[in-house]
Structures are given as C-alpha cells and as structure tokens.
Amino acid sequence: MFEGFRDEWIDVGEVGLRVRHGGDGPPVLLIHGHPRTGATWHRVAPLLVAAGFTVVCPDMRGYGRSGKAPIEDDHLQQSKRTVARDLHTLMTKLGHDQYAAVGHDRGCYVALRLALDHAGSVRKLVVMDGVPISEALSRCDARFARDWYHWFFFAQRDKPERAILADPDAWYAGDPTRMGEENYAEFWEATNDPDTVKAMLEDYRAGLGVDNDHELADRAAGHTVACPTLFLWSTRDDMEVLYGDPLAIWRRWAPGLRGVPIESGHHMAEENPEALAAAVTGFLRQPDRPSSDSGQFGGEPR
Structure with missing residues (x-):
C-alpha cells in the first residue's frame, strides 16, 4: 500500500x-471513518496523486496507530473540534496553509468541523455518507434507532x-478480500486493541454530547461553510432511506453545495x-468559487 508515500509519526500537540x-500539487486531506484507519484510502490515494494532488492520509487521534488522549468527563478529548484541530496542525506542519478536506463516515463530521473552525484554510470540502450529527439526532425516529x-x-x-x-472479529467482521490484505491487517490490529476500541467509542460519546452542542451553537449563530462543498453518498447505503434528500439537509450548512451518488x-x-x-x-479541479448544482464532473450531479 501507498507506494512512494512517506509514513511518519507527527507530533501535533x-x-x-x-x-x-x-504526491505533488494542491494538498488534499483524506479523513477516514469508524472503525477504519488511514489505510482505507489505499486505493484512492494513488489515483489522486496520479491526478496531480498531494495526498495526506492520517489515522485520526484515537484510531489506528495514532495517539490516544486521556479521557475527559465530557469526552472533549475526542470531540470533532479537537480532532479537527489536530488535523489542521498536521497540515500546517506539512507546509499546507490551504487544503481540501475530504471526510467519510465519522470523518465527514471532522471535515465539517475543519471547514467551520478553520475556514481560512479549507478551500474545498467533500463530505461522504453522513449528515451533520445534530441533523441526524433531530430526525431520530424508531427506524433510525433500530438501524443505527x-x-x-x-x-x-x-x-x-x-x-x-x-x-472483535465477529463484531466488526472485516473482509480482507474486499478491503485488501494490508488494509485489513491494519483494521484487524486496531479493532483488536483495547485502547483503540475505547478511543473509537469515545468518538461516539462525544458525538451525542459536545459535538451536538457545538453544531447547535453554529446553527444558532448562523454559521455555514464558506467554501464549495461536495456531498457524495453510496447508492447501496441508507442516506436516502433515512433522510429523503440529504442534499436538502446539507444545503442548510453549505450553500455552495452539489452532490454526486457513487455506485457502492x-x-x-x-x-x-x-x-x-x-x-x-x-x-x-473546478474553480474555487461556490457554485450550487452547476457544471458536471465524475458522475451525475444532483
């Protein structure tokens, strides 16, 4: 995996x-979800490098081989604001004052927080297979409680x-054939490590508390994402089942939004x-100015 990439441990505080x-070119930060590591991007990262981008794939704090912070009573140590601060510091240390943030699953909440808290640095935002935590909780019904x-x-x-x-193997049930052997090996190591499992659970504990509070405060203050934003959703996942039109939800947060479904x-x-x-x-590759549902690229826009 990641042939030609540097593999480092970087202190972010x-x-x-x-x-x-x-890679060499405009920087792109790829943020994984639960219970993955940065290795989940091992098939995507080389394609982005070949397309002319610098690609950064960290393990978020608490996940994979990254550090685990002492647990706080309010779980703030694993809040999306704290994780976003880590990743912003990381990008700055790597020499990237401006960058695109791409997040999947739990990583999409971190990417959103980066775009809100570090708006001067995030020039484009990509969020995948999720809506803001506060939006999900406000729509929680019996189906959501059953499926999620x-x-x-x-x-x-x-x-x-x-x-x-x-x-752990029965609970997480990864598939080395689908994931790739090396990616699966990192996933297995993470999901079988008690410290990592606890830290990953802290992500969810923060989600129902401080993360929801932070988003509600943003909504009350009228904060939105200033940069162009792309929402991608998997056609065989449950975004539309749960939320109807997830783009309508995201437009409240990101006026410069468009969306593309991915067959997956x-x-x-x-x-x-x-x-x-x-x-x-x-x-x-599109111009940096926000453009809601205009143009076409890489799939059928909606």
Whole structure:
C-alpha cells in the first residue's frame, strides 16, 4: 500500500498522529471513518496523486496507530473540534496553509468541523455518507434507532467495550478480500486493541454530547461553510432511506453545495475507488468559487 508515500509519526500537540503522505500539487486531506484507519484510502490515494494532488492520509487521534488522549468527563478529548484541530496542525506542519478536506463516515463530521473552525484554510470540502450529527439526532425516529442503534449503545459506559472485545472479529467482521490484505491487517490490529476500541467509542460519546452542542451553537449563530462543498453518498447505503434528500439537509450548512451518488456500499473508498477518485478530482479541479448544482464532473450531479 501507498507506494512512494512517506509514513511518519507527527507530533501535533496533545497526541502524535500516524500519517502517510505523498504526491505533488494542491494538498488534499483524506479523513477516514469508524472503525477504519488511514489505510482505507489505499486505493484512492494513488489515483489522486496520479491526478496531480498531494495526498495526506492520517489515522485520526484515537484510531489506528495514532495517539490516544486521556479521557475527559465530557469526552472533549475526542470531540470533532479537537480532532479537527489536530488535523489542521498536521497540515500546517506539512507546509499546507490551504487544503481540501475530504471526510467519510465519522470523518465527514471532522471535515465539517475543519471547514467551520478553520475556514481560512479549507478551500474545498467533500463530505461522504453522513449528515451533520445534530441533523441526524433531530430526525431520530424508531427506524433510525433500530438501524443505527450503535450510536446509542456505543455512548454507554463500559458495556460496549466488554461486548466488542469479547469477540472483535465477529463484531466488526472485516473482509480482507474486499478491503485488501494490508488494509485489513491494519483494521484487524486496531479493532483488536483495547485502547483503540475505547478511543473509537469515545468518538461516539462525544458525538451525542459536545459535538451536538457545538453544531447547535453554529446553527444558532448562523454559521455555514464558506467554501464549495461536495456531498457524495453510496447508492447501496441508507442516506436516502433515512433522510429523503440529504442534499436538502446539507444545503442548510453549505450553500455552495452539489452532490454526486457513487455506485457502492458504505465503504466506497474500498468498493469503488475509481468512481470516488473521479468525483473528487473533478470537484477539486473546478474553480474555487461556490457554485450550487452547476457544471458536471465524475458522475451525475444532483
């Protein structure tokens, strides 16, 4: 994986981050979701490098081989604001004062937080397979509680760790054939490590508390994403089932929005990297000014 990339441990303050980076051109930060590591991008990153971008693939704090911070009572150590600050510091240390932020799953919440808290540095935003946490919680009904029960189970104290660590392979059930052997090996290492499992659960505990509070404060203050934004969703996931038109939700947060569906299950970076890379590349090559639902690139816009 990641042939030609540098693989480093970089101190960003409270923790150190494991990061792979390579390429030459405009910088793109790729932010993974749960329970993946930066290795989930191993099929996408080389395609973006070949398209002329510098690509940065960290393990977020708490995930993979990156550092785990001491747990705070309010779980602020794993809040999206704190993780975003880590990643902004990382990009600055790598010499990238401005960059595109691309986030999938839990990583899309971090990418959104980067665009809100570090607006002067994030020139373009890509969010995938998620809506803002506060929007999901405000729409929580019986179907959401049934299909996304893990949000609420993971937020409980101690019990999810005991359940997961009793049989991590059964709980997470990764597929080395679909994921790629090396990516799966990193995933397996992470999901079988008690410290990493606890830190990943802290992501969800922060989500139902401080992260939701931060988003509600943004909405009350009228804060929105200033840069052009692309929303990508997997056609075989449940975005439209849960939310109807997720683009309508995202437009409240990102006026300069457009969207492209990707023919894939949830883990699109592993299942359809070519289509994902094409959509991201086309979007990043567009002029930086916000343009809602105009033009076309890498897929059928909506």
